[in-house]
Amino acid sequence: MHLKKRGLARAALVALAALALCALVACAQEEGVNLAVQDEGASAVRVNFFSPMEKANPDAENTARTASDLTIAMAEERLGVTVAYRTYTAEDYQEKTYDEVCLERARSNKDDLYLLNTDTIVALGSEGHLADLSGLSCAQNLREVVRVANTVDGKLVAIPQEVVAYGLFVNKDIFDACELSLPSTPEEFLECCRVLKEKGYDTPVGANRWWLETFVFAQAYADLYNGGDTAAEIEALNAGRARYSDYLRPGFEFLQTLIDAGYIDAENALVSEAFEGVGEGADFMAGDCPIVMAYWGAANTDTAYGSPDFNMEVIGFPTERGQMPVLSMTGYAVGEGSAGRDEALKVMDVICSDEAMQLYAETNRVISPSKNVEVDCVEPLRPLNELVQADTYVLASNAGMDVEQWGNVCLIVRDLLGGATVDECMAKLDELQDAA
Missing domain, CATH: 3.40.190.10 (Periplasmic binding protein-like II)
Structure with missing residues (x-):
């Protein structure tokens, strides 16, 4: 690199x-x-x-x-x-x-x-x-x-x-008022965002420049960590017989869909720190934004999302295998x-x-x-905790992979927020894998 x-x-x-x-x-x-x-x-x-x-x-x-x-x-x-x-x-x-x-x-x-x-x-x-x-x-x-x-x-x-478990922090009161069930799959998540936007929530998903890669990891590695031969698949990636870009592409395409539909404000996310910006921090706590993403500890502290004035639930990220926590x-x-x-x-x-x-x-x-x-x-974390205790998760950091995941994917997601195409992002992943 x-x-x-x-x-x-x-x-x-x-x-x-x-x-x-x-x-x-x-x-x-x-x-x-x-x-x-x-x-x-x-x-x-x-x-x-x-x-x-x-x-x-x-x-x-x-x-x-x-x-x-x-x-x-x-x-x-x-x-x-x-x-x-x-x-x-x-x-x-x-x-x-x-x-x-x-x-x-x-x-x-x-x-x-x-x-x-x-x-x-x-x-x-x-x-x-x-x-x-x-x-x-x-x-x-x-x-x-x-x-x-x-x-x-x-x-x-x-x-x-x-x-450290990452999940989606959801304003359950807003979902109930909009007659929405908590989403489990990418398709269900997109439908929730569509309804929320129609109901007047201009940016349904609050995002910052750090944690959007959690959507990517959840979809990329749901099968690897929960369905296949994890060790064999990682060995194939390290040997170059499989490509990280093939695993990660669906997650990047999903993010691009969220951006194109206006469900995520890419321009704002690119310059926003955690808990700040549109849909982050004050906007989520004030009930102006229905969904944000954060780590487990944010539900435990008053300086983050620990004392909302609404019913909050923390769930896993949407995948074809259902809700999936992302661990680091x-x-x-x-x-x-x-x-x-x-x-x-x-x-x-x-x-x-x-x-x-x-x-x-x-x-x-x-x-x-x-x-x-x-x-x-705490009560809002129970849905996420139940998944982790059932060994349902994906890893965003794995020392067994010869391409470091968390930091590299975070930076390439920022390229996407800045206007890079999904193909250009995949090319960067291929460069990293070839170098490794």
């Missing part, structure tokens, strides 16, 4: 991961400074952890830590180690994205533990820079979807603390050549244990990567 496009794809991944994690990066003063050590000097064993997030207050008591920090605290106490946070800031690294910095640091063995996006997991895993986690006790409890998404060359090289995830990984590799593996086994996963999931009210951990969700 062209270097500039790689940077943009990684920037998109970092921004999305930051939204999903709901964590902002604090300012670092200089490279390598230990910004968040609790009880410095209490332990001679230190594990260096590089991530895009920081404790709000490095000197805060453990009870004030975020969900992730609570699990780190569990490992510190149980193992008698100190986990030193080393965090990314764009100010320090200027033009370098978080992913680019992760690649540099991991290849130089600067840290022991990392929080990585999928494309970085693929790169570092294939180069042998990430330790195999399959022997850890916590790895035995993972959902199969998590294992598949984080396996590179047969090795489990990353484990997340959260599975970041992952914790251990540097294979790092000085603290062995201690970092012990930390991983604690922070990804069922006990820690339960704490994390209860604190953030999210889907756990562990098949043994379930947390009750």
